[in-house]
Amino acid sequence: MTDITAKEQPKHKHRVVIVPCSGIGKTYGTVSREAAYDVTEDLRPAETQLVALSKLVLGDETARSVVADNPAITIDGCKLACATKMVRESGGVVAQDFAVLDVYRRYKEFKPQGIAELNEGGELLARALAEEIVGIVDNLTVGGEGGKNG
């Protein structure tokens, strides 16, 4: 007997897209990327997908498609908010946007320093941010496709 249920599964599972700041040489940009790696590689690898902001900037079709088809969480390193703007310009829906500065204001004890390599404060801030993101991811993924765009 054919497993109809299996055939009706979507071709790709909807996941939450994480788009961090691409600011190179900026401490807050590094914090945003470290937090994104924590979420996508360590804390919620099955539920999330990392998309590089630079791919959206360059108009990469695959990246744009992923962003357009899934809820996105953006992490901006400065008030230019490039990640949030590019997700919206790519046809995506920002389920939640984070600004590293705002997160730091909530965790004053974790002062980030360093660029290529963050200090302990920066690592802890990235982890704290990652845990906040996980809370949003869990809300979006409750019930399967609850956070799906459209």
Add this chain to the structure above:
Amino acid sequence: MPEFLETPVDKFTFKVATDRFYNREGVWAKPEGRSVRIGLSDFLQQRSGDVAFSEVKPLGTVVTFGDEVAIIETIKVNIGLTSPVSGKVVEVNPAMETAPEAINQDPYGAGWLVVIEATDWETDQVRLLDSQAYFAQMKVEAEREVKRG
């Protein structure tokens, strides 16, 4: 005189409010009766970056001209700001505790730091720059920083 003197430098635009005085760091002083309201110039806030935290001297603190009156922590630096006036702190901007980004958003308005009841404003004022003199100094500094990259 216009409300602001304004100059573009590279991709930035800097404004200097003309209704107040400035020390050489870019801390402004605006007399209001016997008191003087103080804050950061537009150039100083832009050069310093987004403010994460600010800590101002509490009510009742007595400061003399040049004493540290506030510390701001930005995404780039920690800066101690010196008072452009001698006297007693009689008002503190509550936004400095809850929303220090007001410094960046509205440096000449909602982003003020404290109000000081001046003990000798006439003497202090002579040691400050008027808006045109500060504008000239600021422009030189801004252009120097742009060249430095």
